[in-house]
Amino acid sequence: MxxxxxxxxxxxxxxxxxxxxxxxxxxxxxxxxxxxxxxxxxxxxxxxxxxxxxxxxxxxxxxxxxxxxxxxxxxxxxxxxxxxxxxxxxxxxxxxxxxxxxxxxxxxxxxxxxxxxxxxxxxxxxxxxxxxxxxxxxxxxxxxxxxxxxxxxxxxxxxxxxxxxxxxxxxxxxxxxxxxxxxxxxxxxxxxxxxxxxGGPSPQPPRKAKSGKKSPVDAVDAIAFLAAQDAALIAEDVRLRTGHEDVHTVRVATRRARSTLKIFAGLFDPATATGFSGELAWYAALLGEVRDRQVQRDRFATALAELPDELVLGPIAATIEQHLLGEQLRAAATLREAMAGDRYHELLRTSSEFVRHPPLAPSTRRRAGARVTSSSVERAGRKARRRLDLALDTGDDELLHEARKATKRARYAAELGAGQSGRHRAAVKAFKELQEILGEYQDSAVAAALLRQLGAATHADPTQNGFTFGILHEQEARRAAHARAAAERWRRHH
Incomplete structure (x- = not known):
């Protein structure tokens, strides 16, 4: 020593x-x-x-x-x-x-x-x-x-x-x-x-099983991945309660957990997994209401700072900030109230129980040593590509949003298998790139909708001027077009 x-x-x-x-x-x-x-x-x-x-x-x-x-x-x-x-x-x-x-x-x-x-x-x-x-x-x-x-x-x-x-x-x-x-x-x-x-700390998350163990390798991988998300839920809970405002990490943890439950649905008892996923979705929605406003506030602050002074007419910065900050504070209050409630604590108990005593499906318990991680990753990737193709063919914004969610699931599935193959690591990189592209498109669509709403209200307020709202709206339209073109280029190479 x-x-x-x-x-x-x-x-x-x-x-x-x-x-x-x-x-x-x-x-x-x-x-x-x-x-x-x-x-x-x-x-x-x-x-x-x-x-x-x-x-x-x-x-x-x-x-x-x-x-x-x-x-x-x-x-x-x-x-x-x-x-x-x-x-x-x-x-x-x-x-x-x-x-x-x-x-x-x-x-x-x-x-x-x-x-x-x-x-x-x-x-x-x-x-x-x-x-x-x-x-x-x-x-x-x-x-x-x-x-x-x-x-x-x-x-x-x-x-x-x-x-x-x-x-x-x-x-x-x-x-x-x-x-x-x-x-x-x-x-x-x-x-x-x-x-x-x-004595020592609580039991560690499950490790990858060796050959001959009763738990199938893919189930142990999935449970270990869920254990990492459970740890993130608790760590970020403490940070939120001690004054941190960034909810991004815990929101990602809920998404990763839900994606794992969906992609590897056959491994777990359907009723238990569905109930757990639904509660994660409830929590993720509360986090999303806060996170979306944080993202938009940063986005508009940057966009206005980059405009020449002569193009910024009226109190547009204060108008946008006041609107978004007010919504963010209300969403944060709702989140804090939920985190003090029984439903939230029950979600955390369910998460712990799911990791400590996984509700494996009978077929999973019988399939000792089975390995389906690769096929699950590939299946998630094919689904993301199909949804992207449909969205690009139709030009439907809602379908692009669905393609983005499928892309996230494909990325998280590849993350789970990244330690097993270089192909999975390459998939993580590729789907992360597509996720960022589609995320930019989604952020532009949300920003444009808000600009239309606030810009349309300027006629009733003599202190406001709709000119700069129009410039920002046009910028968001160009960003959305660039993101769509980037998605098309991505698809041609993947």
């Missing part, structure tokens, strides 16, 4: 009968240790009965002690802000604001006490002959008990936290670390105390 980096706090496990070395013996005469404080505290960890918070890498605890009493929620790295606090308040009920932040992680489940950790902590400060602080060492003995059935019962352990001070030159700190490890200290390998008390 390698030593921990110098210059930042480091944690070490030590035996319970271990003693701190003499600073003068380690660093030379004049170096002394002072005990700053000795404290006792109790931390109660909260989680669902299924350990959903632990599996996600989040910890929720109630700490009581002389200096740090209160509620504390720690989220995984990459989700900002990563740490949330709430005052002591009730000692039995999780504060509403923290309960709301983890309700998606908990999938609507009740939060119960999962472990209690009692701590006896002494903080030592090592200084040089001038009194400058070299390090602070926190020596902590912990006694833990787990409440969750089946949890690891680790009764007690002792750990050190070493934090360099202003005078903590790397050479001195390395000398201290060497003395600690020579005396039996080992770098702590477990980051979360909750993990240490309760």
């Amino acid at each position: 390698t030593a921990q980096p110098v210059g930042q706090p480091s944690r070490y496990d030590v035996p319970e009968d271990w003693s701190l070395p003499d600073p003068a013996a380690v660093m030379g005469p004049g170096h002394v240790a002072v005990v700053l404080r000795v404290e006792k505290s109790v931390a109660e960890y909260f989680d669902t009965a299924a350990g959903d918070l632990l599996g996600f890498g989040a910890t929720l605890l109630l700490r009581s002690g002389p200096s740090d009493a209160g509620w504390e929620l720690t989220l995984p790295n990459g989700i900002d802000p990563a740490l949330h606090r709430a005052p002591l308040g009730s000692e039995t009920a999780v504060p509403d604001e923290l309960a709301a932040l983890v309700s998606g992680i908990a999938r609507g489940g009740a939060l119960l006490t999962s472990a209690t950790v009692r701590s006896e902590r002494a903080t030592h400060r090592w200084t040089d002959e001038t009194g400058a602080v070299i390090v602070e060492i926190t020596d902590e003995t912990l006694h833990a008990s787990a409440s969750t059935p089946g949890a690891a019962q680790l009764n007690s352990w002792r750990e050190l936290t070493v934090e360099p001070g202003p005078a903590g030159r790397p050479k001195l700190v390395r000398r201290l670390v060497k003395a600690l490890t020579a005396g039996g200290a080992t770098p702590a390998s477990i980051e979360s105390r909750a993990t240490r008390v309760l």
Whole structure:
């Protein structure tokens, strides 16, 4: 096990009968240790009965002690802000604001006490002959008990936290670390105390089966893909609840999950898969109402910024922004309301259950070792091409929209098989290109419709001028024509 980096706090496990070395013996005469404080505290960890918070890498605890009493929620790295606090308040009920932040992680489940950790902590400060602080060492003995059935019962352990001070030159700190490890200290390998008390994280998503396993390879691939989308649903749930506004990633996750259920429909129990897909569609529609306005706001802001000033007449930028932002805020409020409701939490529970206990169709269970991923990918690709051909032949915008949805399904199917063949990886690239082309056409059609609506209303408002609305509308018409031509070129090559 390698030593921990110098210059930042480091944690070490030590035996319970271990003693701190003499600073003068380690660093030379004049170096002394002072005990700053000795404290006792109790931390109660909260989680669902299924350990959903632990599996996600989040910890929720109630700490009581002389200096740090209160509620504390720690989220995984990459989700900002990563740490949330709430005052002591009730000692039995999780504060509403923290309960709301983890309700998606908990999938609507009740939060119960999962472990209690009692701590006896002494903080030592090592200084040089001038009194400058070299390090602070926190020596902590912990006694833990787990409440969750089946949890690891680790009764007690002792750990050190070493934090360099202003005078903590790397050479001195390395000398201290060497003395600690020579005396039996080992770098702590477990980051979360909750993990240490309760055991490992939740079961990992299913892996690809080896030859001879009972689950067919294509089913394991599909379930692993669904597990990745389930993880995205939870991660993006937390980001939305902590202030992020971009719903694109979670919307894509719902689409990928629905596409997998549709393309590989024969693998799963039809009623269960259909019900799950329908709930994903409901959630995706709520996300779409927000995302569509975000896309259009960016689109119009860019288009107006690119126009010469003399062609921008009247308060057109404010008119468009006010209209779209108002719709976006209303859609976001509807989304937040839904995410606080039972239907949404039931969707998250269904997603987890689908991954943990896949409802395989009887024929799938009998077809041990069968492999139909390639044929499913190819079938999805043929369907996308047929729909594109029909749309281009008829010039029907609605059919182009249907072709776009089929293209997404073909792309996601190819993504699932991309690890198996170069042909699938090439299909991912090709269908992604077509998806972007058809997406540009769809965005132009939506933008043009809005411009017609807002432009037609200018005659009743003397402060407005329809001139710039007309210019923007003409630009959208040209963009749609270019996108259609690009789709035709794509089809000639694919």
